[in-house]
Amino acid sequence: MFKKIQDWFDERIGLTELINEFNGERIPRRGGWAYTFGSLLAFLFTIQVVTGIFLLFYYVPYFPIARNATYFIKHHVMLGNVLLGIHLWGAFTMIFFLLVHMSRVYFSGAYKKPRELQWVVGMVLFSVVVILGLTGYMLIGNENSWWTINVLTNVASHTPVIGGFLRIIIRGGTETSVITMQHIFAVHVWLLPAVVMLFIPIHLFMIRKTGHQGMALEYKNNKLPDDDPNKWIRPDGTVPFFPDQFYKDMIVALGVFAVIYILAVVVGAPVGPMYRPLALNFAPEADWYFLANEELLKYFPGHGLIIFSTFLVPTIGFMILFALPFIDRGHERSPFKRPAATVLGILFLLLLVYLTLIGGEPKAPATV
Amino acid sequence: MAKSSEESPARRTFMMVVIGLISTVIGIALAVPILGEVLSPLFKKRDIVWTKLSAVSDLEKISPLTPKFIPVYFKVKEGWSINTLPRQVIVVKDITGDLHFFSNQCTHLGCPLHWIPARQKFMCPCHGGMFNVLGEVVGGPPPRPLYEWIHKIDKGSVFIQNKFLDNPKERGI
Ligand code: HEM
Ligand code: FES
Numbered sequence: 001m002f003k004k005i006q007d008w009f010d011e012r013i014g015l016t017e018l019i020n021e022f023n024g025e026r027i028p029r030r031g032g033w034a035y036t037f038g039s040l041l042a043f044l045f046t047i048q049v050v051t052g053i054f055l056l057f058y059y060v061p062y063f064p065i066a067r068n069a070t071y072f073i074k075h076h077v078m079l080g081n082v083l084l085g086i087h088l089w090g091a092f093t094m095i096f097f098l099l100v101h102m103s104r105v106y107f108s109g110a111y112k113k114p115r116e117l118q119w120v121v122g123m124v125l126f127s128v129v130v131i132l133g134l135t136g137y138m139l140i141g142n143e144n145s146w147w148t149i150n151v152l153t154n155v156a157s158h159t160p161v162i163g164g165f166l167r168i169i170i171r172g173g174t175e176t177s178v179i180t181m182q183h184i185f186a187v188h189v190w191l192l193p194a195v196v197m198l199f200i201p202i203h204l205f206m207i208r209k210t211g212h213q214g215m216a217l218e219y220k221n222n223k224l225p226d227d228d229p230n231k232w233i234r235p236d237g238t239v240p241f242f243p244d245q246f247y248k249d250m251i252v253a254l255g256v257f258a259v260i261y262i263l264a265v266v267v268g269a270p271v272g273p274m275y276r277p278l279a280l281n282f283a284p285e286a287d288w289y290f291l292a293n294e295e296l297l298k299y300f301p302g303h304g305l306i307i308f309s310t311f312l313v314p315t316i317g318f319m320i321l322f323a324l325p326f327i328d329r330g331h332e333r334s335p336f337k338r339p340a341a342t343v344l345g346i347l348f349l350l351l352l353v354y355l356t357l358i359g360g361e362p363k364a365p366a367t368v
Numbered sequence: 369m370a371k372s373s374e375e376s377p378a379r380r381t382f383m384m385v386v387i388g389l390i391s392t393v394i395g396i397a398l399a400v401p402i403l404g405e406v407l408s409p410l411f412k413k414r415d416i417v418w419t420k421l422s423a424v425s426d427l428e429k430i431s432p433l434t435p436k437f438i439p440v441y442f443k444v445k446e447g448w449s450i451n452t453l454p455r456q457v458i459v460v461k462d463i464t465g466d467l468h469f470f471s472n473q474c475t476h477l478g479c480p481l482h483w484i485p486a487r488q489k490f491m492c493p494c495h496g497g498m499f500n501v502l503g504e505v506v507g508g509p510p511p512r513p514l515y516e517w518i519h520k521i522d523k524g525s526v527f528i529q530n531k532f533l534d535n536p537k538e539r540g541i
Contacts, residue, residue: 150477151494154477154478154539155477157537168410169406169407169409172446172447173412175446177447177451178448178451179409179446179447277455277456278439280437280472284480284493297477297509298508298509304511306509306511310477
């Protein structure tokens, strides 16, 4: 019976061939577990889309109501707390594994010729996912959302030349208002997810085209010298994506999903109190992945320097990361044979962790 | 019958130009209204209103150099609706008896200031900005002194406008 259905499709559109073509991608065989993070990100993004769509059954993006709608989902919609919890912890997990995936790619030099474009497309995905996180934080409509909207649109207003216009465009006016929320909503549920849905297939298509590089240990038996770009095209051994790699991907997906689920059920998503523009004793907090940036904002005092913390340092840092494959052009892949890149990478990660840890602390005590 | 692109290179060029032109025309035709929609806030006049704060006689009673937080509720048109914008006005009487009407938003990036009586300072909980009671920066990253609300005195009452003095770039608020 099944065979007959398969034949029916094969005669018309060659379905089996298509599926085999897709599933047969050759994956380097030694480091399989390290290559699961990309698929994990695609999996997590799917979870975000599915949970997000159903949160929309109850959510209202209107400023005074948004927070209460979120509260309603959490406390009055059956199992709404789990759905909301998965969406929140899924987002956190996704941002965390973006960093893991980027680190894996960075330390194995997989962004080098001919794979520069994978990295560039990856950076687009990275920026978009982080903005998705920030806009999601704003949509809750609680006190932190309110101050985050104000602070971040004010940060945007320090962009040279267009800054002031940018803030008015984002806010839909001079003040944060109902229109601001509507804009953030449209960006969070439509514009940016559409960009991600477009760019993940581009990312994967490019990886199919160049072949998957993996890590230096896949090329141990290759006799070519390390600085020969051709060396990094043919790994010693490969396995098909399905089922060998997919099997590992699924195990990792299950493990991570279980953690998200447990956090969603046990910790859940904090909704927090209603926004109060009149607050006299409220200390706004950014989401954890923004704390490193938040820390930066504490330095560079005064009128002339503010542009360093709000624009120059983040933009230049981001541009360096974006253009990494065009800056680091050596052909070495092993992290041990390119010590400068490896040490810089480790230092950068440590700096990120350090800034994040101290970023949460207000520099001056709020009450004395 | 027209020649195919494979038969005539000139025909190929012609078809490619037509394809490019059509895409450009459709693209521009779509981009114009989309840009208009997105940029529209830049061309809207901001709704400016006067709101009564308090009687002058009451404000003159406050002790000098002690900030008094008084909320105002501006009713302004925003987009399709009339909304209430609750904002804090910090009234400070200086030693000469003049009244100042500060905003409680930090001039760095807009967080809500806390008044710390023990230190006689406004502290910002976000990045550690500090202002003295007269609104001058005494520490941290803020680039300028506190914003002052535009105000007027009419028939013995103070009225506040939802706009800051000396704020050409319309920051804050
Ligand atoms: C939503 C986000 C992303 C998804 C779904 C995704 C997906 C994937 C997948 C499935 C792979 C192949 C398997 C693997 O090595 O893990 C991969 C490889 C790769 N990714 Fe991503 N990725 C994302 C973000 C990024 C980011 C942020 C970067 C870097 C800035 C990046 C750069 C790369 C590179 C250079 C490769 C090739 C690795 C190699 O050939 O060994 N990706 N990605
Ligand atoms: S917002 Fe007050 S110091 Fe940054």
